[in-house]
Amino acid sequence: MDTIITIKDVSFNYVTGEQISRGVKNVNLEIERGSFVVLLGHNGSGKSTLAKLLNGFLTPTEGEIIVDGINTADESKIFDLRSRVGMVFQNPDNQMVASIIEDDLAFGPENLGVEREEIGRRINWALDIVNMSEHRHRTPTKLSGGQKQRIAIAAVLAMLPNILILDESTAMLDPKGRSEVLETAHKLNKEENMTVILITHYMDEAIDADRIVVMNDGEVILDGAPSEVYQQTDVIRRAGLELPVAARVSEKLIERGYPIKFCLTDKELAEELCQLK
Amino acid sequence: MSRDITLGQYYPVESFAHKLDPRVKLLLVIVYIVGVFLVDSLYAYIVVGAFLITSIIVSRIPFKSVLKSVKGIIFIVIFTAILNLLFHKEGEVLWSFWIIVITKEGVLFSIKMALRLLLLVLGTTLLTYTTTPMSLTDGMESLLSPLKLVKFPVHDVSIIMSIALRFIPILMEEVDKIMMAQKARGASFDNGNLFKRAKALLPVLIPLFVSAFRRADELALALDARCYNATPNRTRYKKLTLSWRDLVATIAFAVYIVLIVAVNNNFWGLY
Numbered sequence: 001m002d003t004i005i006t007i008k009d010v011s012f013n014y015v016t017g018e019q020i021s022r023g024v025k026n027v028n029l030e031i032e033r034g035s036f037v038v039l040l041g042h043n044g045s046g047k048s049t050l051a052k053l054l055n056g057f058l059t060p061t062e063g064e065i066i067v068d069g070i071n072t073a074d075e076s077k078i079f080d081l082r083s084r085v086g087m088v089f090q091n092p093d094n095q096m097v098a099s100i101i102e103d104d105l106a107f108g109p110e111n112l113g114v115e116r117e118e119i120g121r122r123i124n125w126a127l128d129i130v131n132m133s134e135h136r137h138r139t140p141t142k143l144s145g146g147q148k149q150r151i152a153i154a155a156v157l158a159m160l161p162n163i164l165i166l167d168e169s170t171a172m173l174d175p176k177g178r179s180e181v182l183e184t185a186h187k188l189n190k191e192e193n194m195t196v197i198l199i200t201h202y203m204d205e206a207i208d209a210d211r212i213v214v215m216n217d218g219e220v221i222l223d224g225a226p227s228e229v230y231q232q233t234d235v236i237r238r239a240g241l242e243l244p245v246a247a248r249v250s251e252k253l254i255e256r257g258y259p260i261k262f263c264l265t266d267k268e269l270a271e272e273l274c275q276l277k
Numbered sequence: 278m279s280r281d282i283t284l285g286q287y288y289p290v291e292s293f294a295h296k297l298d299p300r301v302k303l304l305l306v307i308v309y310i311v312g313v314f315l316v317d318s319l320y321a322y323i324v325v326g327a328f329l330i331t332s333i334i335v336s337r338i339p340f341k342s343v344l345k346s347v348k349g350i351i352f353i354v355i356f357t358a359i360l361n362l363l364f365h366k367e368g369e370v371l372w373s374f375w376i377i378v379i380t381k382e383g384v385l386f387s388i389k390m391a392l393r394l395l396l397l398v399l400g401t402t403l404l405t406y407t408t409t410p411m412s413l414t415d416g417m418e419s420l421l422s423p424l425k426l427v428k429f430p431v432h433d434v435s436i437i438m439s440i441a442l443r444f445i446p447i448l449m450e451e452v453d454k455i456m457m458a459q460k461a462r463g464a465s466f467d468n469g470n471l472f473k474r475a476k477a478l479l480p481v482l483i484p485l486f487v488s489a490f491r492r493a494d495e496l497a498l499a500l501d502a503r504c505y506n507a508t509p510n511r512t513r514y515k516k517l518t519l520s521w522r523d524l525v526a527t528i529a530f531a532v533y534i535v536l537i538v539a540v541n542n543n544f545w546g547l548y
């Protein structure tokens with residue numbers, strides 16, 4: 001396995017004055033290059049803390065993190081690290097620095113001192129991937145939430161990261177915007193071999209992942225392929241998460257003794273139900 | 278909102294003036310302003326006026342729109358004119374009553390000051406009508422870049438301006454939403470005296486500030502995530518380039534300066 005992220009015995013505590021609050025505790029993870037990982041957990045479970053540990057916004061109180069060969073505690077490589085770990089946040093409006101889309105995309109590479117022609121090429125490429133090329137010279141004011149978030153992704157892509165972290169980037173969007181962003185993330189994963197870490201508290205966004213990591217109270221409580229993780233319905237409920245509708249329905253039906261499989265998607269459930277006589 | 282407020286006053290048409298380099302426009306407007314204040318003879322103001330009208334025509338902006346910008350300051354213009362009229366006491370007395378003395382010089386002086394203010398506003402309006410705030414920011418950054426030598430943070434200032442421009446429409450929208458929410462709770466913003474109205478705005482301003490700070494928090498993370506300040510050798514993607522238009526405009530301007538200096542000092546004995 002080609003490991004791109006190694007998190008070893010990592011704990012992080014927030015210290016505010018006298019008060020110490022736990023961010024994450026004893027996290028051990030190895031993430032494979034080119035994989036699509038969904039990080040699930042309810043509010044305050046430590047997902048953002050873990051994300052911030054990955055791009056060096058925070059450094060571990062204990063343990064160490066190696067990302068793409070860089071130790072995140074190494075101050076001298078911090079910008080190298082940040083350009084390799086692209087991070088997109090929740091509110092698309094709060095991530096844009098310029099009023100013209102191409103200027104906003106140029107911001108990252110400009111900061112890194114990339115040559116003008118190369119910046120132009122990167123903007124072309126990034127806008128093309130997120131399907132927003134025709135908006136290049138426009139302002140973002142009138143775009144939908146999903147479109148703005150795709151621009152935010154493109155802005156990060158312009159730094160040519162190897163890892164893309166989406167920290168609840170779908171949380172503020174309507175269903176259409178959510179699926180646009182998810183589609184973009186999957187496309188990047190498949191076509192560009194981008195390692196994607198999608199942070200969310202919507203379980204149904206995790207179905208197509210290679211791997212799901214569930215956090216609760218700063219600890220990793222579940223880790224595995226979607227089909228395995230979703231079976232652990234009790235643990236998931238205890239973590240304060242809600243199973244997708246199809247899973248809940250099929251679980252209830254199985255409890256009642258109907259001979260069907262445990263399903264994750266509506267489509268699967270429909271097929272199972274049609275086989276019932 | 279029908280207009281895109283990020284564009285401010287920008288009047289989106291294609292024209293010679295719109296296509297000029299923002300740096301050139303900024304410099305020319307500065308020279309224009311200095312000119313307006315140095316010119317002293319009423320005849321020279323005719324030249325300034327003629328030049329301004331030509332510029333408006335070249336910008337392809339309807340006169341009506343340009344004149345709109347004067348509406349906002351007409352009160353100030355009249356007010357200063359009256360003050361100038363009353364306080365200028367030297368010279369040939371035209372009319373006097375009680376403590377009021379009006380002199381010929383006073384009349385001339387207040388006309389000139391009024392003209393100066395009007396020409397000043399019209400000229401700068403033309404700049405903001407033909408240049409987007411974004412390209413004005415770019416132009417200013419470029420013009421200020423020599424200040425880097427004395428450690429002035431030119432680039433940070435230009436990022437601040439650019440972010441401010443970016444957030445104006447977002448915060449405006451937010452004000453709309455908060456006002457709507459407060460109205461739904463029975464607040465009223467357009468009743469009562471000035472004091473009452475100001476007080477009614479408090480429940481709008483407080484949530485606005487809270488939200489602005491929350492946004493600033495996330496924005497700061499986003500700036501860092503995109504390697505802000507990674508290297509002192511930051512590059513610029515947008516390159517401002519001079520074209521033949523800028524040369525033509527500068528030559529026209531030089532001719533204009535020569536003209537007003539000549540007319541102002543009556544080189545040709547016209548009056």
Ligand SMILES: Nc1ncnc2c1ncn2[C@@H]1O[C@H](COP(=O)(O)OP(=O)(O)O)[C@@H](O)[C@H]1O
Nearest residue numbers: 014021022023041042043044045046047048049
């Ligand atoms: N800046 C901070 N200062 C102190 N405590 C914090 C800070 N940020 C997060 N925490 C605490 O760390 C824990 C994990 O938070 P976070 O990683 O933001 O969770 P999530 O992203 O899963 O909602 C929470 O208990 C939260 O209160």
Ligand SMILES: [Mg+2]
Nearest residue numbers: 047048049168
């Ligand atoms: Mg979070």
